[in-house]
Amino acid sequence: MLYGYVLKMIIADRAAIYVNTVFDAETYNTYVGFTALIGAVLFAVQIYCDFAGYTFIAIGAARVMGIQLMNNFNAPYFATSIKDFWDRWHISLTSWFRDYLYIPLGGSRKGKFRKCLNILIVFMVSGLWHGASWHYVIWGMLHGILRVLEEITGKLCARLGELLHVRRDVFSYRLFKMLLTFLIVTLCWIFFRAESIRQALDIIKNIFVQPNIWVLFDGSLFTLGLIAKDFNVLILFIGIMMAVDYLRSRNRQLTATFCKQNVLFQWLVFIAGIWCVLVFGIYGPGYDATQFIYFQF
Amino acid sequence: MIKIGKAVKFTVLSIVFVMVMVCFFSRTTYVVREKFGTEMHDLFTKFEKDSLDTIFVGTSHQFCSISTDLLDFEYGINSFMLASSGQTVPMTYYAIMEAIKLQHPKTIVFEALYCANDFRVIDAGMSHMFFDGMPYTKAKRLAINDLIEPKERIYYYFDLGFYHDRWIEVTEADFKPREYSERGTYFSDHVMYNWEIPVVDKSEKEPMPDEMKKYLDMIIELCKENDVELIMYVAPYNALYDDDYARQNLFYMQRVFNWIEEYVEPQGIPFHNLFYEMDEIGLDGNTDWMDSQHCNYAGQEKITRYMVEKGYIK
Numbered sequence: 343m344l345y346g347y348v349l350k351m352i353i354a355d356r357a358a359i360y361v362n363t364v365f366d367a368e369t370y371n372t373y374v375g376f377t378a379l380i381g382a383v384l385f386a387v388q389i390y391c392d393f394a395g396y397t398f399i400a401i402g403a404a405r406v407m408g409i410q411l412m413n414n415f416n417a418p419y420f421a422t423s424i425k426d427f428w429d430r431w432h433i434s435l436t437s438w439f440r441d442y443l444y445i446p447l448g449g450s451r452k453g454k455f456r457k458c459l460n461i462l463i464v465f466m467v468s469g470l471w472h473g474a475s476w477h478y479v480i481w482g483m484l485h486g487i488l489r490v491l492e493e494i495t496g497k498l499c500a501r502l503g504e505l506l507h508v509r510r511d512v513f514s515y516r517l518f519k520m521l522l523t524f525l526i527v528t529l530c531w532i533f534f535r536a537e538s539i540r541q542a543l544d545i546i547k548n549i550f551v552q553p554n555i556w557v558l559f560d561g562s563l564f565t566l567g568l569i570a571k572d573f574n575v576l577i578l579f580i581g582i583m584m585a586v587d588y589l590r591s592r593n594r595q596l597t598a599t600f601c602k603q604n605v606l607f608q609w610l611v612f613i614a615g616i617w618c619v620l621v622f623g624i625y626g627p628g629y630d631a632t633q634f635i636y637f638q639f
Numbered sequence: 640m641i642k643i644g645k646a647v648k649f650t651v652l653s654i655v656f657v658m659v660m661v662c663f664f665s666r667t668t669y670v671v672r673e674k675f676g677t678e679m680h681d682l683f684t685k686f687e688k689d690s691l692d693t694i695f696v697g698t699s700h701q702f703c704s705i706s707t708d709l710l711d712f713e714y715g716i717n718s719f720m721l722a723s724s725g726q727t728v729p730m731t732y733y734a735i736m737e738a739i740k741l742q743h744p745k746t747i748v749f750e751a752l753y754c755a756n757d758f759r760v761i762d763a764g765m766s767h768m769f770f771d772g773m774p775y776t777k778a779k780r781l782a783i784n785d786l787i788e789p790k791e792r793i794y795y796y797f798d799l800g801f802y803h804d805r806w807i808e809v810t811e812a813d814f815k816p817r818e819y820s821e822r823g824t825y826f827s828d829h830v831m832y833n834w835e836i837p838v839v840d841k842s843e844k845e846p847m848p849d850e851m852k853k854y855l856d857m858i859i860e861l862c863k864e865n866d867v868e869l870i871m872y873v874a875p876y877n878a879l880y881d882d883d884y885a886r887q888n889l890f891y892m893q894r895v896f897n898w899i900e901e902y903v904e905p906q907g908i909p910f911h912n913l914f915y916e917m918d919e920i921g922l923d924g925n926t927d928w929m930d931s932q933h934c935n936y937a938g939q940e941k942i943t944r945y946m947v948e949k950g951y952i953k
Contacts, residue, residue, distance in 0.1 A: 626800045
């Protein structure tokens with residue numbers, strides 16, 4: 343539960359400050375290149391930490407009452423393909439769609455074409471489930487199309503890899519696929535976050551229109567709501583989140599492993615966690631209470 | 640037997656854990672808390688119970704006009720400055736309640752500026768300055784419940800929630816107590832020219848706001864009940880700006896002060912309106928002000944000496 347608060351209050355709500363500036367309906371066109379790209383990346387971080395944070399809080403609260411809830415995320419940004427991403431993201435909804443839509447539609451039993459069509463239908467409905475707006479539908483459709491492309495080109499890519507003698511069992515190959523998947527998912531998230539398709543397309547165009555790499559060095563990033571110290575905290579906690587995700591993906595029983603440690607170590611972790619939430623968390627009279635993004639769905 | 644042993648161990652560990660947490664978070668709160676103003680109560684509670692004779696309450700005009708150190712060093716008056724920026728009349732009521740509980744002084748000197756301002760609280764910053772150093776007494780609980788909006792109260796009981804984002808500006812100085820006067824005297828050596836202070840005719844009067852009158856009556860009653868002498872005064876100050884609007888506001892305030900004098904004196908409470916005694920005090924616009932409204936150390940010394948020599952403070 344405490345980890346959920348760390349994700350929500352320290353990472354998601356902090357990232358939201360920058361994201362809200364870059365996606366502001368009035369001024370989004372003034373942010374180009376890396377400024378906009380970092381906004382998109384931070385939205386990917388925000389939506390994960392917001393939703394996973396809410397899930398961890400719910401899982402922890404339920405466990406206090408003796409109820410065991412299923413895990414809803416499994417390090418989704420470590421996914422190496424879109425299919426892998428959806429096996430790790432919002433697992434409860436994905437399995438619901440699989441059981442109550444994809445399989446009744448015929449699943450993969452009625453040939454390649456029907457399988458691809460079923461995937462497209464499921465992702466389109468998934469988009470609609472998030473809201474009755476075209477940008478959600480486009481977001482769902484994009485994932486559907488990417489999933490279908492993976493399905494169609496999977497064997498071709500494998501054959502191409504063999505021809506080019508690409509080793510697929512090494513870390514660098516997995517890292518490349520991981521980064522590529524993250525980049526694609528992040529670009530898709532722009533449609534999810536934007537208020538319209540027009541805005542989403544403009545932001546994507548703005549990302550590529552000017553490669554202003556100097557914004558990483560000239561301090562201008564720190565004028566968009568988060569000062570340098572806030573960025574440092576954000577990066578530090580994103581690092582912690584990635585480390586926890588890595589450990590969770592290696593060891594599904596991380597909580598049980600933690601509970602086996604000495605009391606003093608457990609206390610230190612609890613106190614450090616609570617301290618970090620209370621000091622670095624985004625809350626208090628100076629802030630609007632940022633609702634959980636998924637509360638609207 | 641084993642179950643009882645486990646339950647005892649769990650209870651003891653839980654208590655120790657909570658105690659560690661409380662110590663840890665008290666210290667964190669102290670570090671990130673804004674020090675100016677909030678340390679006043681820390682200093683106040685260091686005095687032995689019932690050891691102070693006189694306590695000063697009110698706004699920044701009070702602590703910029705009176706030097707409790709001077710009163711102690713030169714006149715042997717054992718006093719403390721419990722005034723704070725933006726201390727409204729309701730806040731002053733609770734400050735007096737706390738002062739009487741912890742010290743039971745012979746005299747309370749109330750600087751009455753905010754009697755003419757119809758505010759229960761000014762803003763969150765000033766309210767926190769008043770509340771946050773205050774020990775968790777009955778007066779604090781009553782004050783918070785009376786003056787603070789329900790959704791904001793949590794940040795007055797748990798002020799880490801208000802100050803936590805000050806971690807960005809924490810320096811070495813935040814880990815140590817500021818070098819205050821132990822009697823809460825404020826010292827400013829800043830000098831700013833102050834133009835001549837306009838004053839209305841003493842016969843001009845205007846009633847004070849009803850809500851503030853209610854709290855003033857409560858202050859009078861509280862002091863009477865506890866056999867504490869209440870002395871009221873208003874320190875001179877100028878309009879915020881040298882323009883007609885600010886001047887009219889100053890005149891309104893002065894008319895209210897004249898009304899208050901007429902209201903409290905029949906009740907046996909002395910009210911010293913120093914606007915009408917500026918020449919005798921000898922305030923100099925070139926040397927005695929830190930801004931148009933507050934005296935610096937030179938003006939503070941003149942007013943303090945004047946108040947003692949006239950017998951207003953004993």
